[in-house]
Amino acid sequence: MANKLSGMTLAPLALSAAAMDNKSTNQALLSIYHQLLTHYGPQNWWPAEAPFEVIVGAILTQSAAWSNVEKAITNLKSAKALSPRALRQLPLSELARLIHPCGYYNAKALKLKSFAYWLDNHHADDLNRLFATDTNHLRPQLLSIHGIGPETADSIILYAANKQIFVIDAYTRRIINRLGLAPDSNSYAAYQALFMNNLPADASLFNEYHALLVCLAKNVCRRNNPLCQQCCLNNICRFGSVASVLTY
Ligand code: SF4
Secondary structure, three states, X not given: OOOOOOOOOOOOOOOOOOOOOHHHHHHHHHHHHHHHHHHHOOOOOOOOOOHHHHHHHHHHOOOOOHHHHHHHHHHHHHOOOOOHXXXXXXXXXXXXXXXXXXOOHHHHHHHHHHHHHHHHHHHOOOHHHHHOOOHHHHHHHHHOOOOOOHHHHHHHHHHHOOOOOXXXXXXXXXXXXXHOOOOOOOOHHHHHHXXXXXXXXXXXXXXXXXXXXXXXXXXXXXXXXXXXXXXOOHHHOHHHHHHHHHHO
């Protein structure tokens, strides 16, 4: 995906544990992005046919593997239930049955219905109307809906509305911490500010960056036994350099 950084090349940087100034942090984040993009290539997120499907996926993926979310969405499509109106009309138990593969199906059925009713009540089921809302107002609106927290709201804003916001998840926190770039606070807002205050405001960059971090975390920077020797960030990672020393 083309973004403001396409075509730029940056040399790898050595990251320090201490707080870095804004310029150093900016360079470090850009270097990480370019190394990930060079290694893995564009991720083409979000894997969905339409914005409403992105929203449903963002809700269903909470505490669930994406492969199971895909099964649930396939069930919804087969039942012609992948629309706000259909979700409202479906009995709660039937909706829970359809999304059973992604776990927490009773709670998630309620969340889907809550969003569908909210969208009708506030925006007449019109996603274009919803997405025309400024991000500073859109985000608190989404957060007011039952079952939508910061990560889900930001996934909707970035991947469905195509607006500039960085999504933070457990994968992102893990990688940033291991790289030695953790912010002073452990809050969602602090991690989000790390990216948004130090990168160009570019939705396609934020889209690709988050997807690449997820790719790295799933394939290499695993919670247990990360494969640091195979990692494309090994040359700039504090955790990776310590792990390499311990390995020899
Ligand atoms: S070098 Fe190891 S700890 Fe660092 S990002 Fe790569 S896999 Fe994760």
